[in-house]
Amino acid sequence: MSIKKLFFIILLLTGFLQAENSIGIDVNKDDIEVLGSININALADYANGTTYNLTAKYLHTAGDNMTSLGFAGQNRLHGVEGLTLAFGLKSVLASDFLAFPFMVKGIYDFPLIDAIPTTSLIVDFAYAPSVLSFRDAQNYIDFRAELNMQVISNIDIFVGYRNIDTRYVEYDKTFNDSFYFGMKINF
Numbered sequence: 001m002s003i004k005k006l007f008f009i010i011l012l013l014t015g016f017l018q019a020e021n022s023i024g025i026d027v028n029k030d031d032i033e034v035l036g037s038i039n040i041n042a043l044a045d046y047a048n049g050t051t052y053n054l055t056a057k058y059l060h061t062a063g064d065n066m067t068s069l070g071f072a073g074q075n076r077l078h079g080v081e082g083l084t085l086a087f088g089l090k091s092v093l094a095s096d097f098l099a100f101p102f103m104v105k106g107i108y109d110f111p112l113i114d115a116i117p118t119t120s121l122i123v124d125f126a127y128a129p130s131v132l133s134f135r136d137a138q139n140y141i142d143f144r145a146e147l148n149m150q151v152i153s154n155i156d157i158f159v160g161y162r163n164i165d166t167r168y169v170e171y172d173k174t175f176n177d178s179f180y181f182g183m184k185i186n187f
Contacts, residue, residue: 026160026182033059033180050075055090059164061176066094066164070103082109090126092140094175097166099140101128118150122160138167154186 022037040052055070072088086105092098103126110119128140146160160182164175 022184022186024156024182024184026158026180028178028180031059031061031176031178031180033057033182035184053086053088059176064094064175066092066175068092072103072105074105074107082111083107084109092126092128092142094166096136097140097168098134099128099137099166100132101126101140101142102132103127103142120148122146122148122158133167136168136170138169140167141165148184156184156186158182158184 021039021042022035024035026033026035035057036055038054040054041048050073052071052073055068055072057066057068057070059066059068068090070088070090072086072090074084074086077083077085084107086103086107088103089100090103091100103124105122105124108121110121112119122145124142124144124146126140126142128137130139133139142162142164144160144162146158148156148158150156158181159179161179163177166173166175
């Protein structure tokens with residue numbers, strides 16, 4: 001992917017920025033992913049216990065590209081200090097592949113002392129059975145695990161692992177299976 005395309009994608013994502021949103025990037029030796037999140041509650045001036053987020057991701061790998069848009073509601077789980085759960089639906093588009101997987105996400109903020117920056121474990125899982133998979137797609141499975149640390153106010157660094165399996169009608173393909181590191185800026 002050229003620098004011009006990456007700059008254009010980042011420029012598009014920053015055009016949507018309001019309060020309580022984020023943009024980020026993660027890389028490894030073969031892949032680059034650009035991600036953005038918009039807090040819909042802030043845009044709609046809606047204050048309830050549930051936070052609604054719209055997310056966008058673009059993953060460029062050595063073999064293909066994948067774009068996803070998602071919508072989820074998230075809230076703290078009562079009874080378990082530091083645990084937030086999110087449930088939603090997203091769309092995933094790659095060449096000859098379209099799926100609408102359900103997704104679940106867990107965020108656990110470790111109860112560390114105040115001298116240590118906020119540190120979280122994030123686990124994300126998405127699945128689309130054949131009824132939610134179109135074009136040449138048979139089903140879709142996406143698993144991610146990240147360790148996130150807020151190093152300074154509004155800036156997080158993270159390391160993670162992702163495994164994305166795209167199952168086509170004729171064959172199965174591991175779209176991506178890799179470790180990565182990145183940075184996210186929160187607004």
